[in-house]
Amino acid sequence: MITVDEIYSCLQQEESPVIEFKRDWYWSDNTPSQELARQWGELQKDLISLCNAYIGYCGVNRYLIVGFSETERKIHSLDLSAIKKLKDLKAFKKELIAKLEKLVKNPPLNLEIETVLIEGQTLLVFKIPSPTSITELKNELQTKTITIMSGIIVVRKGQDEDSVRAASPEETSELIAQFSSYKDALAKQKPKQDAKRDRSIKNTVDLYIDKNRSLSIDEGYPVIVKDWGENVLFEVFKLKQQFSPPTYFLYIHEHAAQNKTYEYIQKNKLIETNATQIILTERPLDL
Incomplete structure (x- = not known):
């Protein structure tokens, strides 16, 4: 970026x-x-x-x-x-x-x-x-x-x-x-231990949009939170489409405290209830 x-x-x-x-x-x-x-x-x-x-x-x-x-x-x-x-x-x-x-x-x-x-x-x-x-x-x-x-x-x-x-x-x-x-x-150069901390799903979202040209990233998104102290680590992309409900891409980092992260997302109303969600993780969800 x-x-x-x-x-x-x-x-x-x-x-x-x-x-x-x-x-x-x-x-x-x-x-x-x-x-x-x-x-x-x-x-x-x-x-x-x-x-x-x-x-x-x-x-x-x-x-x-x-x-x-x-x-x-x-x-x-x-x-x-x-x-x-x-x-x-x-x-x-x-x-x-x-x-x-x-x-x-x-x-x-x-x-x-x-x-x-x-x-x-x-x-x-x-x-x-x-x-x-x-x-x-x-x-x-x-x-x-x-x-x-x-x-x-x-x-x-x-x-x-x-x-x-x-x-x-x-x-x-x-x-x-x-x-x-x-x-x-x-x-x-030796790989840094924290190299994975900067992982992003932006390329994945871009590829999805390339195949669905009617979609675009909504204003105010993505929302990226990397609070390593609380282990609240995620990215949310909201994709809008005319006359259709939005689709959300949610990436939860492998080192995230998943319950805390999900509570943060709900508290801040970053994903609409009953909206289509595509969740990407590097380990199974334990919510």
Whole structure:
């Protein structure tokens, strides 16, 4: 999940090998088809170059933030409903990932795309958790201004800290070495004892919504409570559907005191009586 705090922190910085700002979206619904293809290429170029970033940035998350002007240091709120492709971000992400898979080796399959509200203004944020390998073009890429040939490694370090260009053989070798070292370091990290504490059913709910497009998450949900002192540990998602009663997804953590957790949910009226409930647990319920 992309947080307000991390994006607010990005907005205080300048563009860099790992941060790119765009005042406006790449195209509108009136963009001619030939130009639209180039703008798609421009978006892909920005994301691919962020993946590689530059030497010294392995292990750092990358961000493309749309709706912020670096020169004005000002947010220009986006109206996603005015751009057909962005009305359904899940469908847009699937299409974008499919294009990247055809275009590059090692595409960012863990790419996150979310809207973030800051000071009442809507930003569209692309977050790429640091890759563990170099991202190389395996097909030609046509952008707004240039054609980039297959086999090229694009990086974000030219005359300016954030300008995109082809990496030199020496830079490519160093990037490969640094990504390899970062990957090895991740593999050697011991799993934390409390790693399961951050488990979430969001992906499960998203998959359910993907198969039931008439559903959406209701306002005010999910409700996530992680009170480790009382062992009240759960997530509730309320899915609404026009002209039909809601469906609730309830996840009770394996370390939860189930009676306490259920009493909390009832006391705070988080689930309507007699509503459809899908309960997910990691051990049998003892209620």
